[in-house]
Amino acid sequence: xxxxxxxxxxxxxxxxxxxxxxxxxxxxxxxxxxxxxxxxxxxxxxxxxxxxxxxxxxxxxxxxxxxxxxxxxxxxxxxxxxxxxxxxxxxxxxxxxxxxxxxxxxxxxxxxxxxxxxxxxxxxxxxxxxxxxxxxxxxxxxxxxxxxxxxxxxxxxxxxxxxxxxxxxxxxxxxxxxxxxxxxxxxxxxxxxxxxxxxxxxxxxxxxxxxxxxxxxxxxxxxxxxxxxxxxxxxxxxxxxxxxxxxxxxxxxxxxxxxxxxxxxxxxxxxxxxxxxxxxxxxxxxxxxxxxxxxxxxxxxxxxxxxxxxxxx
Amino acid sequence: xxxxxxxxxxxxxxxxxxxxxxxxxxxxxxxxxxxxxxxxxxxxxxxxxxxxxxxxxxxxxxxxxxxxxxxxxxxxxxxxxxxxxxxxxxxxxxxxxxxxxxxxxxxxxxxxxxxxxxxxxxxxxxxxxxxxxxxxxxxxxxxxxxxxxxxxxxxxxxxxxxxxxxxxxxxxxxxxxxxxxxxxxxxxxxxxxxxxxxxxxxxxxxxxxxxxxxxxxxxxxxxxxxxxxxxxxxxxxxxxxxxxxxxxxxxxxxxxxxxxxxxxxxxxxxxxxxxxxxxxxxxxxxxxxxxxxxxxxxxxxxxxxxxxxxxxx
Numbered sequence: 001x002x003x004x005x006x007x008x009x010x011x012x013x014x015x016x017x018x019x020x021x022x023x024x025x026x027x028x029x030x031x032x033x034x035x036x037x038x039x040x041x042x043x044x045x046x047x048x049x050x051x052x053x054x055x056x057x058x059x060x061x062x063x064x065x066x067x068x069x070x071x072x073x074x075x076x077x078x079x080x081x082x083x084x085x086x087x088x089x090x091x092x093x094x095x096x097x098x099x100x101x102x103x104x105x106x107x108x109x110x111x112x113x114x115x116x117x118x119x120x121x122x123x124x125x126x127x128x129x130x131x132x133x134x135x136x137x138x139x140x141x142x143x144x145x146x147x148x149x150x151x152x153x154x155x156x157x158x159x160x161x162x163x164x165x166x167x168x169x170x171x172x173x174x175x176x177x178x179x180x181x182x183x184x185x186x187x188x189x190x191x192x193x194x195x196x197x198x199x200x201x202x203x204x205x206x207x208x209x210x211x212x213x214x215x216x217x218x219x220x221x222x223x224x225x226x227x228x229x230x231x232x233x234x235x236x237x238x239x240x241x242x243x244x245x246x247x248x249x250x251x252x253x254x255x256x257x258x259x260x261x262x263x264x265x266x267x268x269x270x271x272x273x274x275x276x277x278x279x280x281x282x283x284x285x286x287x288x289x290x291x292x293x294x295x296x297x298x299x300x301x302x303x304x305x306x307x308x309x310x311x312x313x
Numbered sequence: 314x315x316x317x318x319x320x321x322x323x324x325x326x327x328x329x330x331x332x333x334x335x336x337x338x339x340x341x342x343x344x345x346x347x348x349x350x351x352x353x354x355x356x357x358x359x360x361x362x363x364x365x366x367x368x369x370x371x372x373x374x375x376x377x378x379x380x381x382x383x384x385x386x387x388x389x390x391x392x393x394x395x396x397x398x399x400x401x402x403x404x405x406x407x408x409x410x411x412x413x414x415x416x417x418x419x420x421x422x423x424x425x426x427x428x429x430x431x432x433x434x435x436x437x438x439x440x441x442x443x444x445x446x447x448x449x450x451x452x453x454x455x456x457x458x459x460x461x462x463x464x465x466x467x468x469x470x471x472x473x474x475x476x477x478x479x480x481x482x483x484x485x486x487x488x489x490x491x492x493x494x495x496x497x498x499x500x501x502x503x504x505x506x507x508x509x510x511x512x513x514x515x516x517x518x519x520x521x522x523x524x525x526x527x528x529x530x531x532x533x534x535x536x537x538x539x540x541x542x543x544x545x546x547x548x549x550x551x552x553x554x555x556x557x558x559x560x561x562x563x564x565x566x567x568x569x570x571x572x573x574x575x576x577x578x579x580x581x582x583x584x585x586x587x588x589x590x591x592x593x594x595x596x597x598x599x600x601x602x603x604x605x606x607x608x609x610x611x612x613x614x615x616x617x618x619x620x621x622x623x624x625x626x
Contacts, residue, residue: 079598079600088600089600135474136474137473137474149566153466153467153471154466154467154469154471156467158466158467159568160450160567160568160569160601160604161448161449161450161568161569161570161601161604161605162568162600162601162604163568164568164598164600164601164604165566165567165568165601166566166568167565167566167598167601168565168566170562170565170596170598171484171562171565171566172485172486172558172561172562172596173485173488174487174488174489175486175487175554175555175558176487182596182598183595183596184561184595184596185595185596241488242488245485245488248485248497249483249484249485249562252480252481252483252484253462253478253479253480253481253484253566254473254478255472255473255474255475255476255477255478255479256473256474257474282496282497282498283483283485283495283496283497283498285392285477285480285483285495286392287392287401287402287475287477288473288474288475288477288478288480291473291474291475291477292474
């Protein structure tokens with residue numbers, strides 16, 4: 001198969017960047033070099049008040065010699081205006097129109113300060129760490145509490161008109177399906193998001209007349225499936241098929257070089273891909289299907305903070 | 314709403330290009346200037362033998378003074394390797410691995426000769442003719458016999474790893490739905506493709522115990538819907554809702570500046586959008602939904618051949 005010629009590895013300026021990954025419970029911090037290597041790391045608890053949060057971050061990185069940094073990159077879960085550095089809405093943080101770049105700048109974090117969606121940052125991190133900046137086109141799907149996405153197209157992070165692109169978890173797989181947290185029905189996330197998997201397992205157990213144990217997690221459902229529990233197997237089958245439908249669509253849309261699954265639930269990729277594979281073969285066109293390499297990176301939990309840092313090119 | 318700053322209008326080198334749009338029954342030919350204006354036009358009947366077809370094209374443009382042209386751009390329905398100019402597969406033409414660029418070059422058509430998928434060409438044509446090369450991000454959906462797509466992202470035609478990107482008609486709207494010509498189930502095309510609309514109308518008529526008239530067309534179904542025929546209205550309702558589900562997904566994925574509907578069936582856009590609109594409002598995220606302008610261009614049937622010509626930048 002002849003492909004468009006690969007872009008040579010995207011190399012970034014040598015030097016350190018400060019990465020900040022603002023999550024719902026913790027903020028990850030890292031000093032990252034141009035190859036995505038973590039030179040220092042820390043974390044602070046998340047607080048909703050942006051001023052307090054900024055002070056905590058500043059305090060945590062005080063000893064890192066951040067003066068030498070080429071800049072600061074920040075990933076935030078939510079709708080982020082990457083041009084102005086304003087977090088339009090972050091349901092996790094309870095933020096609305098928070099001028100995060102301004103806040104961090106007045107706290108003296110190294111400029112330029114770039115703020116982006118956390119799934120964009122994670123995709124960008126994966127692009128450098130897992131793929132060494134090499135393929136032209138990457139579709140990254142983050143399977144965690146929700147289902148996020150990030151796109152590197154023609155070697156650049158693709159953000160769309162308002163920095164909101166890449167919401168791959170909110171594409172309908174079954175238009176009449178379950179109601180999603182976003183208000184729509186049958187989004188990919190309703191098959192693969194953490195709570196949906198747990199609820200699906202509870203449903204399967206009830207259907208089989210079995211007790212629903214407390215504290216079910218996707219990890220526990222994986223363990224049970226590997227031990228042969230039919231309810232757990234059925235959960236991954238349904239989720240895997242939906243994943244296959246979604247991935248086939250992304251392959252037909254993007255004709256990517258690489259499709260990357262990241263996030264905690266990507267740890268169950270084998271269980272998922274057993275059922276996703278046949279759907280992809282049935283639904284994706286032959287040429288783009290053969291061109292797309294499917295990779296899984298479940299173990300590197302720092303892609304978000306690394307990618308945030310590398311937003312500073 | 315703050316947007317990423319608009320790219321200034323993409324201007325192409327002044328001069329004429331030869332455009333060739335190879336369809337299943339006819340080949341459209343045009344001499345096109347840098348603004349997408351057609352300076353000469355012609356057409357020949359399609360034949361499956363690439364040599365005969367090439368000779369016909371050469372003959373038809375003989376009097377146009379094509380020596381001065383900056384190059385030749387070609388759009389072909391099918392899976393096209395735009396790097397090598399080989400048509401990998403075109404079901405409509407019965408072609409498999411036809412080295413079209415080579416053929417056209419040996420017939421003396423102006424170099425460089427660029428070959429691309431016809432929906433890509435149509436999107437590129439629409440980008441210049443309808444939008445004057447102005448928005449950064451365009452999602453173009455061609456509603457005709459099938460449902461095709463083309464993507465202009467960050468101001469460039471997006472082709473993917475093997476030139477196969479933009480198959481927007483083959484994304485599942487209802488994973489368990491009707492079997493599609495592509496072999497999958499419930500693709501957007503199974504709701505909006507010409508034959509599916511006709512079949513849907515026949516189904517509605519049968520359901521109501523009415524006779525199915527011969528020679529139904531989407532245009533006729535539109536006329537009937539406008540006259541209040543409940544069967545016809547139901548056809549456009551189902552199609553419109555599926556279109557809305559699809560467009561909401563594209564808005565969440567691409568965060569486009571413009572979504573453009575082209576092709577013959579876009580002539581029924583009002584009937585479709587009445588039902589697509591509520592689905593889009595329900596399913597697309599607020600920020601990208603507000604940023605996306607929805608445009609319809611049903612009348613310009615030359616976008617394909619113009620866009621093909623403008624592949625020569």
